[in-house]
Amino acid sequence: xxxxxxxxxxxxxxxxxxxxxxxxxxxxxxxxxxxxxxxxxxxxxxxxxxxxxxxxxxxxxxxxxxxxxxxxxxxxxxxxxxxxxxxxxxxxxxxxxxxxxxxxxxxxxxxxxxxxxxxxxxxxxxxxxxxxxxxxxxxxxxxxxxxxxxxxxxxxxxxxxxxxxxxxxxxxxxxxxxxxxxxxxxxxxxxxxxxxxxxxxxxxxxxxxxxxxxxxxxxxxxxxxxxxxxxxxxxxxxxxxxxxxxxxxxxxxxxxxxxxxxxxxxxxxxxxxxxxxxxxxxxxxxxxxxxxxxxxxxxxxxxxxxxxxxxxxxxxxxxxxxxxxxxxxxxxxxxxxxxxxxxxxxxxxxxxxxxxxxxxxxxxxxxxxxxxxxxxxxxxxxxxxxxxxxxxxxxxxxxxxxxxxxxxxxxxxxxxxxxxxxxxxxxxxxxxxxxxxxxxxx
Amino acid sequence: xxxxxxxxxxxxxxxxxxxxxxxxxxxxxxxxxxxxxxxxxxxxxxxxxxxxxxxxxxxxxxxxxxxxxxxxxxxxxxxxxxxxxxxxxxxxxxxxxxxxxxxxxxxxxxxxxxxxxxxxxxxxxxxxxxxxxxxxxxxxxxxxxxxxxxxxxxxxxxxxxxxxxxxxxxxxxxxxxxxxxxxxxxxxxxxxxxxxxxxxxxxxxxxxxxxxxxxxxxxxxxxxxxxx
Numbered sequence: 001x002x003x004x005x006x007x008x009x010x011x012x013x014x015x016x017x018x019x020x021x022x023x024x025x026x027x028x029x030x031x032x033x034x035x036x037x038x039x040x041x042x043x044x045x046x047x048x049x050x051x052x053x054x055x056x057x058x059x060x061x062x063x064x065x066x067x068x069x070x071x072x073x074x075x076x077x078x079x080x081x082x083x084x085x086x087x088x089x090x091x092x093x094x095x096x097x098x099x100x101x102x103x104x105x106x107x108x109x110x111x112x113x114x115x116x117x118x119x120x121x122x123x124x125x126x127x128x129x130x131x132x133x134x135x136x137x138x139x140x141x142x143x144x145x146x147x148x149x150x151x152x153x154x155x156x157x158x159x160x161x162x163x164x165x166x167x168x169x170x171x172x173x174x175x176x177x178x179x180x181x182x183x184x185x186x187x188x189x190x191x192x193x194x195x196x197x198x199x200x201x202x203x204x205x206x207x208x209x210x211x212x213x214x215x216x217x218x219x220x221x222x223x224x225x226x227x228x229x230x231x232x233x234x235x236x237x238x239x240x241x242x243x244x245x246x247x248x249x250x251x252x253x254x255x256x257x258x259x260x261x262x263x264x265x266x267x268x269x270x271x272x273x274x275x276x277x278x279x280x281x282x283x284x285x286x287x288x289x290x291x292x293x294x295x296x297x298x299x300x301x302x303x304x305x306x307x308x309x310x311x312x313x314x315x316x317x318x319x320x321x322x323x324x325x326x327x328x329x330x331x332x333x334x335x336x337x338x339x340x341x342x343x344x345x346x347x348x349x350x351x352x353x354x355x356x357x358x359x360x361x362x363x364x365x366x367x368x369x370x371x372x373x374x375x376x377x378x379x380x381x382x383x384x385x386x387x388x389x390x391x392x393x394x395x396x397x398x399x400x401x402x403x404x405x406x407x408x409x410x411x412x413x414x415x416x417x418x419x420x421x422x423x424x425x426x427x428x429x430x431x432x433x434x435x436x437x438x439x440x441x442x
Numbered sequence: 443x444x445x446x447x448x449x450x451x452x453x454x455x456x457x458x459x460x461x462x463x464x465x466x467x468x469x470x471x472x473x474x475x476x477x478x479x480x481x482x483x484x485x486x487x488x489x490x491x492x493x494x495x496x497x498x499x500x501x502x503x504x505x506x507x508x509x510x511x512x513x514x515x516x517x518x519x520x521x522x523x524x525x526x527x528x529x530x531x532x533x534x535x536x537x538x539x540x541x542x543x544x545x546x547x548x549x550x551x552x553x554x555x556x557x558x559x560x561x562x563x564x565x566x567x568x569x570x571x572x573x574x575x576x577x578x579x580x581x582x583x584x585x586x587x588x589x590x591x592x593x594x595x596x597x598x599x600x601x602x603x604x605x606x607x608x609x610x611x612x613x614x615x616x617x618x619x620x621x622x623x624x625x626x627x628x629x630x631x632x633x634x635x636x637x638x639x640x641x642x643x644x645x646x647x648x649x650x651x652x653x654x655x656x657x658x659x660x661x662x663x664x665x666x667x668x669x670x
Contacts, residue, residue: 032662145544145563148525150486150506177661189546189565189584190603194660197601199582203562204521204540210501213481217502217521220457221486 034266035174037099037355037365038325039167039258039302044275046258046303047312049422050415051431054401062400069396070406073320075297076158076227076250079219083227083250084136084158087116088392089320089407090310092327092384093255093301094140094160094231096122098175098184098196099262099355100328101372102129103380104364107331109133110377111384115392120160120322122262123173123198125187126152133381138229141218143172144198146188150221158251159218160229161211163202163240166259166302169233169273173198174263179358181367211247219248229253234274234302238282241298245290251297253322254283258303260325262365263356276302276313278425284317293317294408307394314395315410316426330387331380332362444469449476453483460510463489479519484512487529504531507548520557523550526567539576542569545586551640558595561588564605570640580605581617589636591645599653607653608633610645619659625652 012018026034055061062069076083092112097105099122106129112119118136125147131137139156141148153159164170175184175196185192205214215228230244231253244252256276261269280300287293300313301322313321325333334342336349341361345354355365363374399407402414416431417423423430424437446456456474463470467489474495477483481500484493487510495503498516508527517535526545533541536554543559545567552560552569558576561569564583574592581597583605593611600617606629607620616622633647659666 031665145525145565148544149527149546150488150508150525153506191660194603195662197582199563203559203581204502204524204543210520213501214521217482217485217505220453220482221506223458223461224454 035176035263035356036266036269036353037260037262037264038269038353039260040270040273042270044257045277045419045421045425046275047277047309049277049418050312050426050428051418052308052311052315052398052402052414053416055403059403061403062405064397064400067400068405069399071392071396073297073408075229075299075320078250078292078296079224079248080158080227080250081223081225082157084118086118086136086320088388089314089395090115090304090388090391091117091138091299091320091322092119093259093322093324094120094122094138094162095324095328096124096175096262097127097130098122098124098146098179098188098367100364101366101375102127103372103375103377104328104331105130106133106377107375107380107384108327109137110381111327111331111388112136114381114385115388117388118157121156123147123175124184125149126156127187131155133377140231142198143200143202144188144196145203146196146198153218153226154222156226158227158229159222160231160253161215161218161249162231163211163244164233164235164255165231165261166233166255166257166273166276167261168264168268169235170200171264171268171272172200173261174356176263176356176358179356179367184367208243208247211243215248227251229299231255233257233259234276234279237274237279238286241283241286242290245287245292245296249296251299252283252287253299253301254279255322256300256302259301260328275425276300276304277422280313280316280318281425281427287317294319307391307396308398310391310395311398311407311410312415314407315412315414316428317412319408326387327384328364330384331364332375332383333360333364335362338362443471443473445473445475447475448478448480448483453480456483457485460484460487460489460491460493463491477516481519484510487512490529498535507531517554518552523548523567526550536573537571541571542567545569547586549636549639555592561586561605564588568636568639570636570642572640572642574611577614578617580607583607587632587636589633589640589650591642599655601659602653602655604655606632608650609653610650613651613653616653619656620653621656623652623654625650 073089113135120138138158177193227250229251230249232240234256257273297319299320300318338361358366360366363371417428470491472493477497479500485505493512500519502521504512510529513532518537520538521540523531524543526548528547532551537552537556539557542550544563550569552571555573556575560575560579564586567586570589577595584603590609594613596614597617599620630647
């Protein structure tokens with residue numbers, strides 16, 4: 001009688017999973033780290049881990065189709081002579097002409113304007129198309145200072161001093177040579193076709209004391225008219241917010257690690273920075289400790305996808321949010337209609353993130369004129385406006401259910417947490433309890 | 443000639459007056475007395491005005507100047523003439539860090555010495571320093587000219603793009619991708635022109651050496667990783 005060993009299925013390592021193995025082989029073959037766009041793809045505690053409680057006997061709701069729920073927000077009320085008035089608290093985050101095509105930037109401006117909100121420039125400066133199609137345009141003041149000039153500073157509606165971004169706190173940028181068209185090269189004053197490095201630190205200030213003087217200079221140059229934002233990546237939100245306030249910010253923009261980038265090392269995107277959910281309460285705490293909550297406005301970004309996310313960010317204490325990746329999806333990024341072409345690029349709709357290569361089938365993250373022509377800025381702008389309006393309606397729906405006649409009246413007491421992690425990070429009681437980790441006894 | 447005494451008058455009034463000059467304005471010559479190290483003096487000039495500052499200034503004097511002629515009869519703090527677009531800024535004394543940072547055009551003359559990071563990320567400005575400059579000067583310099591009659595500190599021209607650097611004295615060390623380059627007749631002519639514009643007559647262009655980008659780091663190559 002022969003004996004057969006029972007079959008043991010092959011066992012793959014949890015540590016060395018297929019993706020990890022492929023990445024090791026890719027690194028060994030190419031000798032370069034993986035560069036890609038977008039934000040973190042790993043699962044992190046997020047707004048999905050919070051729920052609203054809604055109204056009950058102790059709180060009464062507002063009638064959805066009759067009673068007002070104000071969505072407007074004013075940004076820059078601390079020092080600026082001309083604060084920004086927006087109809088919705090959902091703004092468009094900074095994305096550069098260079099990283100994006102001219103048509104994509106135009107679409108973002110058109111969509112934001114239709115929805116009554118602001119859009120933001122990026123590294124590389126302001127284009128006339130963007131200024132022309134954006135009723136309210138925030139001008140980013142970045143370490144590289146590519147395309148920076150005082151005329152654009154004056155024709156902006158607000159100035160955003162970029163210290164960092166959520167996808168890469170502590171990192172600079174890189175626009176690879178294949179995306180450097182004649183126009184991009186001219187705007188950045190660099191030879192065509194070379195990799196353009198964006199510095200990680202500003203060239204003429206270091207630290208919060210210098211930043212205070214830099215902001216004084218920007219205010220003097222613009223005659224104290226423009227709101228000045230300071231954007232930080234989600235690293236040390238309590239101290240970064242406090243220092244931004246100390247430096248004289250009108251608005252603090254706080255970007256968590258789900259926030260996107262045009263191009264950065266995957267290792268950076270996935271391993272540096274904190275989830276958006278973990279950033280908000282410390283920042284709000286800093287504002288409250290300084291007596292500046294609602295006086296210095298807080299804009300939160302990084303992984304905002306729906307009106308529910310907006311409502312949750314506001315309930316945790318933000319005044320507004322910003323969207324980047326979601327806005328690109330709304331105008332057509334990663335659309336399944338280009339699936340055949342995504343396949344040719346070795347990817348699939350929904351996973352395409354090689355934005356730095358300039359081959360975007362949707363014509364958004366490219367400088368190739370033929371690809372860029374695929375995006376109709378008018379139709380794409382309309383899609384973005386629709387999406388912004390839906391998100392605003394969704395946030396209103398939730399706010400009314402919580403009995404709030406203004407979105408920013410949402411408060412932490414309206415929320416409960418589904419997981420211990422989310423409870424700890426957002427300082428929101430675990431559902432069915434009055435406790436969160438770090439708060440007294442269980 | 444309007445005179446602003448910054449020991450009596452708020453800074454805002456000076457900068458506001460400089461920004462509200464209409465076309466054909468008569469008073470285009472300003473004098474600033476008692477600057478006492480104020481920051482952001484005469485910033486955002488957007489007209490062909492002349493500003494004489496009698497004393498030393500703090501950060502960002504003449505920042506983003508576009509067409510003005512600003513003379514500091516004293517020394518200047520960090521970031522003097524940062525992001526200048528056009529015009530002339532002259533510092534009779536010394537300048538602190540980041541002089542002429544990211545400047546796009548115009549001429550910055552420093553008659554004394556300049557500290558570290560002089561001409562950092564320069565994008566078209568011409569800078570002439572009669573004395574010496576500190577470390578990391580012209581870091582990531584994109585275009586324009588940096589002329590140094592004295593010595594240069596460590597890591598001159600690190601990660602340089604197309605800015606042209608001329609140093610008459612010693613260079614403590616060159617930064618990544620910065621090399622000495624041949625001085626051609628066109629470079630000597632440009633150098634002579636810049637020295638003349640800066641009013642420097644006691645040195646000759648032939649006494650300088652030229653430095654520029656080796657262009658080896660223009661596109662990423664893993665075999666150059668040690669250079670970063």
